Amino acid sequence: MAEEVKLFGMWASSYNLRIELALKLKGMPYEYIEEDLSNKSNVLLQLNSVHEKIPVLVHNGKPIMESLVILEYIDETWKNNPLLPQDPYERATARFWAKFIDEKIQPTARNVNLAEGKEQEEAVEECCQQLKRLENELKGKSFFGSDTVGYLDIAALVIAFWFEVVREVVGLELVTEERFPILCKWIGKLQNIDAVNECAAVNECRPPKEEHFNNIRTRFEAAKADSK
CATH class of the missing domain: 1.20.1050.10 (Glutathione S-transferase Yfyf (Class Pi); Chain A, domain 2)
Structure with missing residues (x-):
């Protein structure tokens, strides 16, 4: 079964860039959903009800929040081209x-x-x-x-x-x-x-x-x- 990867972000956010780059370095296809931070979608507010912020990565229906946490999740989920050192x-x-x-x-x-x-x-x-x-x-x-x-x-x-x-x-x-x-x-x-x-x-x-x-x-x- 194909993996479903979605990224809710905002084009000018440095936190959003982190996740886009990590996915590209892993060669992982994803659907990008642009958010208007002055009028956040109900979907975003439901996915990240704690902070109500981007970026949010949704992998097979499961949301992951906070850019540094998402980076580690990406690295642990897709093992090719490791981002974190092995030591x-x-x-x-x-x-x-x-x-x-x-x-x-x-x-x-x-x-x-x-x-x-x-x-x-x-x-x-x-x-x-x-x-x-x-x-x-x-x-x-x-x-x-x-x-x-x-x-x-x-x-x-x-x-x-x-x-x-x-x-x-x-x-x-x-x-x-x-x-x-x-x-x-x-x-x-x-x-x-x-x-x-x-x-x-x-x-x-x-x-x-x-x-x-x-x-x-x-x-x-x-x-x-x-x-x-």
Whole structure:
């Protein structure tokens, strides 16, 4: 019997991109259902009644929520092209840094974008310290997954693509060659289709730049207004 795989997501979400890329790297066909987050469907609200958020992966009728949880489910369900390292210590380390990205780097980066004056300077310093810690995990490797795109690379895509768009909206650049040469080299490899086969899948999932810019700008302006 053919497997039924559906993904409820939103095209501009970095969390959604994680799941699309993981499925593509596994070669797993899926049906994509776009959600309007300002008017969420009853189906989404039923599937994820706890958080009422995307992404939601539905595999043979069973919903799985939260992007990092979904990534692990995908890796455990379809064994080809493993995303997580096989070594238990390396697996634990990858999970730690993925959580660090979601719970530390992303909230701090949001503070950078919304703060002003001295508060913004302090947030920039804190975010740079966090990014430098993450960058240390890349030393001596092409990708966080060593020679191929893996679990932590997928979790860190927000830094590779969303930070770039936010920089254009806000006018503040965090990830520069001078500050983070290793991270910038990693970003370049992700964007270079010829560098590794996985990069073609990465760029297939990447949101259209102009539409993404407009989406981020609208969200940024709304968040700024709410913070006043």
